[in-house]
Amino acid sequence: MKHVSILALRDATMSCIDSSYQIFNRVNTFLNYQGRPSFYKVEIVGISDVETLDSGLYRINVTNTIDKIAKTDMVVIPLLCGDFSQAMEKNKGYADWMLKQHQQGAEIVSLCVGSFFLAFTGLLDNRRCAIHWAAKNDFTLMFPRVQAIDDTIITDENGVYTCGGGYSYLNLLLYIIEKHLGRELSVLASKMFEIDIERKSQQPFIIFVGQKRHGDADVLKAQEYIENHSGDQLSVDHLCKTLHLGRRNFERRFKKGTGNSVMEYLQRVRVEFAKKQLESSRKTIQEIIYDVGYNDINAFRKVFKKHTNISPLEYRRKYT
Template sequence: MKHISILPLYEATLASIDTTHQLFSRINDFMHYQGKPPVYQIEVVGLTKHTKLASGRYSIQTDRLIDELDKTDVIVLPLLCSEFKRAIHLNLPYTDWLIGQYRQGAEILCLCVGSFYLASTGLLDGRKCAVHWAAVNEFKQLFPAVNVVDNVLITDERGIYTCGGGFSYLNLLLYLFEKQLGRDIAILAAKMFEIDLDRKSQNAYAIFIGQKQHGDELVLKAQELIEEDPGANWTVDRLCQKLCIGRRSFERRFKARTTNTLVEYVQRVKVEFAKKQLEGGQKTINEIVYATGYIDLDAFRKVFRKVTDLSPVEYRKKYGGYR
């Protein structure tokens, strides 16, 4: 039997703690129905007997204190819901215990932006971490030593699991069940809780938010030009002429500040513009593509799929509203 320690981190969401507890418990129920012994012992393990969550809105009772637990098998870090630097500071008392348990062989299951706290411990340095698309820029600024991947839903590296996206932790739990207990159990859990089992990427959900907290006024001006007129034919040469700057040096400068090349930034803005048009209104897909400044429909479709993992037609079906 594996021991599961769910940490009621300060500023965590009650939903992520309770849902995780429910899913692990339901796996034990599945085992019982099949005449098998339970596979998980699930406990909420905290610093105090009662922990306040969500800035005091809720209180949760712990099963055990961390000082009373010498060894665990899986540690769950729940989703955080406040200003991340504050949450990190409040949860520092967990850090030595967390690192010690990991070094003893415990696996760490980190739910969405619980990764901000996990990264603060140093355990993610040099490793991959899935981060919610809306938090990527802030995460990269705070933790440059972490290899951020914002296009996948789940990472699994040396006993540390992360996921990007608010409720993608449901998929992370299914991933763990499949890894530990087999595909059949994961499918059963997915059906019982009606979770899309094979969701692998954040791309179809992400809204492009260009990095603008860099303090470079010239780069910011270029970003504003691109975003104010997404249908324009923004080539690198045209942007550099507009800004009166040399191409080679500005391309390096732009990439360093935004993590995107100029071409990538233009493409992402055009795709975001097209997504909004596809979500509402009656324009045809061809009309929308032409409005982005593209003449070659196939070229736009390739760029659109690269960014979203969907074709424009598939995207409209997914987000175009009820018909």
């Protein structure tokens, strides 16, 4: 039997704690129906007997406290809400215990922005971490030694698991179940809880917001110019001439500040503009493509699919 410790972190969301508890216990029920023994022993654990969640909205009676658990097999870190810096400070009492459990071989499962606390412990240093696209900029600034990824839902780094997206933790739980008990049981859980097991990417959901907290005034001017002229025939030379900057130095500074090359940034701004048009306007797809500065329809379709993982037509059907 695998012992699972779901942390009742202060300022965590109640929904993901309860969902994790229910899903792992229901898997035991599925196994029992098949005449097999339960696989998970699930506990909600805290520092004290009663913990406050979701910025004081809930109080929960935990099933155990960390001082009484010498060894666990899996630690589940729930989503955090509110100010991440404050949440990490409130929960630092869990850090040493969690590090000890990891050293003893425990798997660490971080649900969405619970990864802020996981990164705070140092366990994500030099590892990949799936982070919600809206939190990536803040996460990267706080934890530069972590490779933040916003285009995939799940990362698996030798027993340290992360996921990006508020409810994508359900897909991570299915992934964990599959690793422990096989594909058949994971598919059964997917069907019983009606979770789309094939959801792998955050890309269709991303709203591109450029990183602007880099402190480089020239780069910020370039970003604003691109965003205000996304339908123009822009080039790097045109930007440099307009802003009176040397190309080589400008490109280096732009990449350092935003995480994108100039042309990548322009592509993402154009794709974001096209997405809004596809959602709300009556224009044809061809008209929208011309509006964002492309004359080659097929070239833009390739760029659009690169950043959203679906075609413009599929996007319109999904979000119109």
